[in-house]
Amino acid sequence: MKLYLALILLLPLLGGVVNAVIGRKLPRRLSETLACGVVGGAFVCALLAFSAYRAPVKVELCSWLAAFDFKAPISLYLDPLSLVMMLMITFVCGLIHLYSVAYMADDPDYARFFALLNLFVFAMLTLVLAENLPLLYLGWEGVGFCSYALIGFWYREEKNATAGRKAFIVTRVGDTAFGIAIVWMFQLFNTVSITELNGMGFLMPAGVITGLGLLLLVSAMGKSAQMPLMVWLPDAMAGPTPVSALIHAATMVTAGVYLLARMLPLVGGSVAALAVIALTGGVTAFYAATCALAQRDLKRILAYSTISQIGYMMLGVGAGAITAATFHLLIHAFFKALLFLGAGCIITAMHHEQDIFRMGGLRKSIPLTFWPFLAGALCLAGLPLTGGFFSKDAILMAVWLKGGPLYSGLYGLGLFTALLTAIYTFRMVYLVFGGGHSSEPLPTETPLHHQGGGSLRVPRLMEWILLPLALLGLFGGVLNLPAWLGEGWLGRFLVTQAGIKETGALHALELALQGVAAVIALLGVAIAHLRYGGARRRERLAAAETPPTGLTAFCLHGWYFDALYRFLFIRPFEALARILWERFDEGVIDDSLDRFAFVLGRTGQGLGSWTTGRVSAYILSFAAGAALILGYLAWVVL
């Protein structure tokens, strides 16, 4: 087991380091094979570890930080939660690495790309497997760095570099809270081991636990793009599409949910903290769904849907249902990676056109992309019997079972969000794939590129990758079937996890709730069909020509949160920076130094005029000085 776990971590690190150091000198094929091979190897090791897994195991690889009482060795902890996360990460990452080979085929900077991708896998696995919080923090920052570097991968464009910086800075707010939480926990419990911390929650008063829970929630908000730190994720779509699929949909953004699920035995001691987590999740889910309704950019729709789905997971964690949250996390990773990779195929086929109102008729021209994408959309919309349906419903049911006015309200909000989800998903599907082929040439493209359906080409490899993800998304429900269909494997597997208290529901209630969810999802699809299907499509396209107004613009700009933050934080910060720069730095520090230098210079010049350059003058003053000294001595002696 120790060997497997060490290999799982070291293989991606090796790939990353080799690609970073000598990747440019290697032939392209070798670099790509190496990058994919190490992640594949990690997946094989993960499978082996899974088959050898019997009970939670703690493996200490070596010591890392040790000073007085503070000990943070590089030790890994494998329990059901980290095991399923590890399997999911290595599997999805492996597929996306393969996909990247085709997607980045024309990019000259392949070595940097694959090095960062491999390093990301390493950091993410460190995050998931870490046994103590400092090591988890190492992985946490590692994924943050890789995310920053990959969002700004095409850094020559100002927009991309800015998006990378924005992501880095916004997530930093959360990371700071996480750092404070770690130090505070060490101060309280004198340990940073996750397993030990989870068993010690009862030692502290509820207020302290609430404080810790809120700090952890803020860190999760940053990483998982929850309200109010969600503004970075839509902009993060500036990166290459495989990166969006890998980091900003499937793995990294779920790290916050993972952290809260990990620390739930500790955090769960506080009802208030759980309520705030659930509230954050529910409101974020609703917020992002409304924003996704109005977006025009294909990737931004998916980005908002990611925020929304992670909001569901947060809601699940807030309801204390780790199994449901983890279930949704896994299924979401599959179908959201699928949707993003499908979007990558579409964007490639459309020659980097991302506006869904300029697409259309792609169902005929790229059918191999259409069917998997449709499967992903079905999962996202939560249509009955797909994986997404079961996982989302598990969360909603857990919220319903919690009872009380807050959770009932959140249940209602969650249901309404599910309706919105179905609408925006199928709005996207209808606009992209439906209708006839858009006959008018696209304004941004030269006619040379776009002549009928024949020119729409997607590399075969990219489309093949979609299939396993589509199957997993569609049939992922069998991982954790609801109780009336048999026992859920994931729930049984995760039940050994500390802190899980599954509350069984009556089968009839469960069926009723799922029926409601199914009706809601179908209703959403029907609304989308009425608005965007068939003949109505042309009206919408015509309407989209005019600039959006009112509610649409409000949603399109993400409720103007960017403008709000610009007004609340960036403007005052810039004003403060300007004052410090112009008044303080230039006005006080620089100016005083300048004046000092000026006075010194003047003095020097004044003294310098004494040097006449005439030897006789020097000798005269020398003689006069000597005479003075002699006179003084004579005065003293006589």
Added chain:
Amino acid sequence: MIVPLLHVLILAGILFVLGLVCVLVWRSNIIMMLIGIEVMLNAAMLAFVGGANRWGMADGQVFALMIMAMTSAEVSLALALVVYLHRRKRTVNTDEFSEMKG
């Protein structure tokens, strides 16, 4: 005939002042300044010898010999410098050499 020390010192003082005035005044010619320096050194030497005579000790005479040796070295070096300076600016006026003026 024994010359009293006071007379020797007065003569040395006069010689020294003459040399100093020569250096201060004759700055248009560096060679004259060197001669002035020589005169001052000789005045110092005379004072040493007078002292040696007065107290009957050889130290002053030894110092006089040392000053002679040093002076010869100094003069040879200084004259070489004079030749070099003259080659650079075709003059021996010290006021012309004021590049290091502040």
